[in-house]
Amino acid sequence: MRVGFVGLGIMGGPMAGHLVSAGMDVTVWNRSPGKAEPLAKAGAAVAGSLEDLAAACDAICLCVSRTEDVRGCVEAMAPHSKPGTLFIDHSTIAPSGAVAIATDLRLQGRRFVDAPITGGSMGALKGQLTIFCGGAEADVVEAIEVIKPYTKTAARVGPSGAGQQMKMANQIAVGGALLALCECLNYADKAGLDITQAHELIGGGAGGSWAFANYGAKILNRDWSPGFTIENQRKDFGYCREAAARIGAAIPGTDLVDRLLAGLQEQGHGEWTTAALFEAYQAR
């Protein structure tokens, strides 16, 4: 079986690398071809086009950005792919978009699993990602086997689109935890407390979180280098808000974080990491 990988960015690059390291036959493609070079050196085939990649592979992973990017890649590949080809999409896109793409592919005799990831760039480097899979049971079982080299936890969470819905829920939790961290440390700072001590004492108790443990040092050092950027976080929140409106779920906390991050983005800081939300508090 030959596995294709489309989208070799900060996440997709290391993920494709894990497939190669696991001894799989891998063909890669990236919009800017330079990113394929390290993978070619490691033993991956590099396709000249999406069409060529599609013709060569039995399963095709994607890790691109927006709904329209996934749609564009899939539309280019599907007519050239083998019947029954399994598309596995790791991008975070609109749940409704994932359902529509899955339906289109089914009509063409191809298969689709939405499989958005969480665990960040460190998780991708270590091959320790959590992956939320939506699709038909047999397809998800097959997908989980393919993506095993970069998986910490992968689970079927429902039919097509459910993987993206779980990712939306995940981003809601991530955003809220970030809000709690930044609002707390800004308060401590304005109250004249030592915020290093506040971070340690509060993070070790009932206010603690993954965000406290992992973003604390960034805030204490005012280090806003990415990491996951404000721009990408707001892209995800856009899908969250659209999906929440469709299903009638209130997300006032997410709306609040999004507004605060929007302020930073409007000031030209879209490339800062999300922990820079602290700066939005400091400026108020």
Next chain:
Amino acid sequence: MRVGFVGLGIMGGPMAGHLVSAGMDVTVWNRSPGKAEPLAKAGAAVAGSLEDLAAACDAICLCVSRTEDVRGCVEAMAPHSKPGTLFIDHSTIAPSGAVAIATDLRLQGRRFVDAPITGGSMGALKGQLTIFCGGAEADVVEAIEVIKPYTKTAARVGPSGAGQQMKMANQIAVGGALLALCECLNYADKAGLDITQAHELIGGGAGGSWAFANYGAKILNRDWSPGFTIENQRKDFGYCREAAARIGAAIPGTDLVDRLLAGLQEQGHGEWTTAALFEAYQAR
């Protein structure tokens, strides 16, 4: 040295019990005297009045509710207490109130450490509380020695009032983490996902928190028995909001949680535990 303990509620009762178990000479007092009985059986002396307790003790711990309760108890005790008596207040009250009480006591030749606690009723039962101490260095050192039997972590965080400021920052983090948890699981529920699976997958990743680990089961079982009540949480948030306005710290996340909890309280659910914030989302 004889230690007094005033306020034998869900937190103070077990805390006083740990002092007795540690072999200290303890005198207790509670507004409703029945709560002193188990401590009397364990070996504590029971004072007939605050005045009697004050006259008998060298250090006096308080664990009552509001700023005015602490002020009332301290004003009743101070004139009857020995010069140099160390008052240690575990209640969560306004930082400005703690500063004022400390100043009043200093003028009377008595000492005061604000020492609010976190760790919940389980922490009190186990003697594993985190305690934020504000006051003069020598007084805090002495206070930490007295309260050792129920301490996991105790630290001086600054002068008088700083302990309460740290508690405010802590409640901001706790409230935000609760918001993230409830907003996430409500979204998952409305999206048709299995919320038990959502809780497990998301809680194990970048969205995870102490709140996910400790309140998750309550939400999955819709068990709103206290626990820390909405009424008490809103009492603390009231002090937060007042203190935040004084120091010019924006706390929009805390304001949001407080508004959502206010809705539940107005419906007569003030005695529910705070994880019932989930219900505020379900109803929207």
